[in-house]
Amino acid sequence: MDESYPKPRTSPPVLIRAARRSDGDRLAVLTREAWSTLHAVGPRPAGPYEPFFDDLHLPSHYLVAELDGEVAGFIRLVPASSLAANRHVRQIQGLEIAASARRRGVGRALLRGAYEAARRQSATRITLHVLGHNAPARALYEAEGFTVEGVLPGEFLLEGAYVDDVLMGRSLTDG
Known part of the structure; x- marks a missing residue:
């Protein structure tokens, strides 16, 4: 058999797990390193002493991705609101991946982990907001079945340019 051709590179599996409080320092570093106006509307995270988890950002809201035994990213999944009328909706409020x-x-593994977590919470729908200029994220979400459900034109002023806030959603009952 001819062994001269290049063998396809296979990626190791991505492990998705619930976040632990002990992940906080690594997730804070990941957030600082990944910060960009491509996806962030808030200010650059402060120095290394700002805690990742707090009273509004609990470990139970996060799934963590591990690749090669290292934290490679996270996704934050929370109820869309405290209203009983939309208890069936979960919202992704953050997705970060190490460079x-x-x-x-x-990213795909984190999204699929979020779908399963949302279904376990009896959700039938999932939504998110993405900046209009974030083409890579929008392409991933569209490939995963999200559709644009609304646009707030010029909602954010980032580095001197107005950027749309795009609401996307998908059913969790369609597969």
Whole structure:
């Protein structure tokens, strides 16, 4: 058999798990390193002493991705509101992937983990907001079955340019 051709590179599996309080320092570092106006509307995270978890951002709201035994990303999944009328909806309020783990299936694995977590919470729908200029994220979400459900034109002023806030959603009962 001819062994001269290049063998396809296979990516190691991505492990998705519930966040632990002990992940906080690593997730804070990941957030600081990944911060960009491509996806963030808030200010750059402060120094290394700002805690990742607090009273509004609990470990139970997060799933963590591990790749090669290292934290490679996270997703934050929370109820869309405290109203009983939309108890069936979960909202993704953050998805971060380490630069070294991008284009390796981490984002897709985190989204799929979020779908399963939302279904276990009896959700039938999932939504998110994404900045209009974040083409890579929008392409991933569309590939995962999200559709644009609304746009707030020029909602944010980032680095001197107005940027749309795009609401996307998908059913969790369609597969």
